[in-house]
Amino acid sequence: MARRSRAPVSWPAEFWPDAGREGVALQQNRQWPESHSEETDILPRVDARQAQPDPNATEQIQHVPYEGPTQQFSAMGQSGDLGGGAPPHGAPGGEGQQAAGPQRWRKPGIIAAAVFGFLVLLYGLDLLITSGDIPRGVTVAGVDVGGMSDSEAEDVLREEIEPRLTQPVAYSAGEVSGELNPKESGLTLDWDATLEQAGDQPLNPFTRIASFFTTTELGVVTQTEPNQFDNAMKALRKNIDQKPVEGDVVFEGAQPKAVEPKQGQQLQLDQAREAILTHWASGERLSLPVTSTPVTVPMEQVEKAMREVAQPAMSGPVIVHGEGADGVLEPEEIAKGLSFEAKNGSLVPKIDQKKIVEGVKAELASTEKEGKDATIVFQGDKPTVEPSEDGNKIKWDETLRPLLDVLKKTEGRELTATYEKKPAEITTEEAENLGIKEVIGEWTTGGFAPDSGVNIRVVAEEVNGAIVQPGETFSLNEHTGPRTKAEGYVEAGIIKNGAPGKAVGGGISQFATTLYNAYYFAGMKDAGHQEHSYYISRYPKGREATVFQDTDGSSVIDLKFTNDSEHGVAIQTIWTPSDITVRLWGTKRYEVKSETGDETNHVQPSEQEGPKENCQPSNGAPGFTITDTRILKDIETGQEVRREERTVKYNPQPKIVCTKKD
Known part of the structure; x- marks a missing residue:
């Protein structure tokens, strides 16, 4: 070698x-x-x-x-x-x-030097070849654009993503699935920002080497119309959020049914918004995060309530023994009044007393007696005491208190009604000792229209026979309550903003004026009244009154007087189609005289155009100021007790001009 x-x-x-x-x-x-x-x-x-x-x-x-x-x-x-x-x-x-x-x-x-040299060479070649391209392993909305040039990536993304932008976005959130409409939700794609976020090839050698083995998913960059998107998120939350269903026992007729507990869920709004904005164009089903809302009553508690309460409760009727008669609560009637409430991890039985009473009241009605106060009736224009009656009523709270214990048994299912004697608030003896023996004040007015007469008759019937105890204050609005069609009142004439009009209960002010003058001459203490804003010729100057209620029946302008005597006062009303008379009965204390001063500070009326519908022209009337003085003298000595002055300013009644229609 x-x-x-x-x-x-x-x-x-x-x-x-x-x-x-x-x-x-x-x-x-x-x-x-x-x-x-x-x-x-x-x-x-x-x-x-x-x-x-x-x-x-x-x-x-x-x-x-x-x-x-x-x-x-x-x-x-x-x-x-x-x-x-x-x-x-x-x-x-x-x-x-x-x-x-x-x-x-x-x-x-x-070896290390050789490997290092090889990697350096590989890094240099890779840097040279991929310069200016999108990093390897990058995907945008699930589309692989790694290693592509910007123009290539844009072409690929537009081809793949644009068709998705108008398609419904499927989502799942816990147990709920649905779809989101991108257009209705105000979602659009920001192409420039979406492409820019991919970035350039990294210089870090370790990052470049890792890119051979990893993938980086980049979502899209979204533009939104704020109001549309907020409304879409609200609708999404309404669809996804579910309240927990607590374990319960319900009744179908007389059959108890167990309700299995089921935990609820609530959309994590911020995280869901981010997931939608980033991935709505991915073409895949979005998984939106939810938090679970746990239940408090487990199934074993439901089964316990079924076993110990619900099933025995339906095992048969419950007998309620009254004074002279019995009532029977059938299982169906018991089921209407029996329910369960989740409390401290268990089911607590509850009794709806009203529904239970409905099941047995008719059968026990003969054992009860309504109480009745003594009243004053007028026979032959003389007051007569109609005797009082004590009541005898079942105390349902006490009677039904043992019911739950009885329902848990299958035998001995009986209750005994508890009664309460209810004496009259005004007994016969008290009424006879009120000193209601003579007329102490009386007044009559007339000249009303037929529709107003209907309302005056209805209110007169409600007030007739009313007793005002010593020291008590009588309120016309409180005594009659709401004056609506349901009580028999009809539409009749009124004056609104100086012009004639109509409203349900119109004409009641004439009854108020009549009652005011009756207690004026009876020497009763005025507890509050208000005159009309302008003078009406059929009433005494400075001695008249109006009343008014809001559409819901609440009092706006009232008429009140206080019985400041030691004796009771009874109100008698006498109605005819042409007039109304009000008499106050009691024990006379005073001789009452009225002195009316001269008119002063006259103001001439202005002219104004009437309403377009049902306009009725009028000549109007001048306004003025006047003072009335009530003089009270002791009935036994004739000595003057006191003088009471009241000054009233009437506004001018405008002249109404009706414009002819074209």
């Missing part, structure tokens, strides 16, 4: 321990082969005992005496030293032998 020239190679001094300068000299003069083939040819392994200096050899190994310790080299020669055999010539334990250790260290270095 041909031999290559060899350069001298130094063997590290650490392989010559304690050799001193003689060992160093030998090291420096020693030459070693450059390759494994030369090593085999030139330095064959021989037994140290047979090796003899060769006078014809190219080099001679000079014997260097060794005077230091021999243990270290002996160990190396006997137990796998670096040379793989005997120590060098002159070393302890192998005097006169050729040294093989440095050859073994030389081989890995040469």
Whole structure:
């Protein structure tokens, strides 16, 4: 085998321990082969005992005496030293032998250098060939564009991705699957940014080498219409989010059914947005992240509720014993009033008292009695006391308290009703002692239209017979409640913003004015009233009132008086198609007189155009200010008790002009 020239190679001094300068000299003069083939040819392994200096050899190994310790080299020669055999010539334990250790260290270095050189060459060639191209292993929306030029990558991407941009985007989120419409969701592709994100070939050699074995997926860069995308995400969340279904027991008729618990889920909104924006054009089904919402009631608790409550509850009827009659709760009626609530990891039975009572109330109705307050009725224009009646009512709270325990049994399913005596709030004796014996105030008004008359009749019937206890305040709006069609009121004339109009309950203000004057002359304490904004000629000046309710029946303008006497007051109403009279009965205290002053501060009316529909022209009326004085004198002594002045300012009633339609 041909031999290559060899350069001298130094063997590290650490392989010559304690050799001193003689060992160093030998090291420096020693030459070693450059390759494994030369090593085999030139330095064959021989037994140290047979090796003899060769006078014809190219080099001679000079014997260097060794005077230091021999243990270290002996160990190396006997137990796998670096040379793989005997120590060098002159070393302890192998005097006169050729040294093989440095050859073994030389081989890995040469191999490493060769590999490194090859990789450097490969890196340079790869850098030269792929300069300016997209890095290897890069995919965009699942399309492989690694190693392509920018123009090639754009062509490939457009060909592969553009058809996907109008197709529905399939997704799955936990147990829910669906599709997202890109156009309706405001999703469009930013081509320039999508291509730019692929980048250029990396200079890092390790990154370039790794690219031969790895793949880097780059999603698309998306542009969105914010409102459309936000609405799409809201719709997505509405479709995906599911509340947990707790374990439960329900009833189908009288048959209990177990409801298996099922955990809910909730869309992780931020992560889902990112997944959609990055991968919606991939053409693959998107997996959107959700978080699970656990249930609190396991199936074993459902089975326990079925076994211990639901099934025994449906085993038969429950008898409710009343005073003189019994009621029977059939299983179907029990099922309507029995339910279960998830609480602290278990199912707790609940009783709907109202539904249970519905099942047995009719059968026990004869055992109950409604209470009735004593009332004042007017027979022959004289007040008469209609006696009170005490009530006898079942206390359902107490009666049904043991029901759950009874339902858990299959025998002895009985309850006993508990009753409560309910005395009347106004007894017959109390009514007779109220001192309601004579008329203490009365007033009559008339001249109303037929539709207004209907409403006045309805409100008069509701107020007739009302009793106002000593110290109590009577409110017209509270007493009647909402005045709607359901209560018998009809549309009738009103005044709105100075112009005639119509509304349900119109005309009630005339009844309010009549009632006001009745308690005015009865000497009752005014607790709040309001006059009309302009004067109506059929009412006394400064002595009239209006009332008004909102569309929901709530009070806006009310009429109130307080019974500040020691005796009760009863209200009597007398209606005819042409007038309304209100009388207050009680014990008379005062003689009441009204003094009305002169009109002052007159203001002439303005002209305004009436409504386009149902316009009714009017001449209007001037506004003015007036003062009324109520004078109260003691009925027994005739002495004046007090004077009460009230000044009222009426606005001018505008002149309404109706424009003719073309």
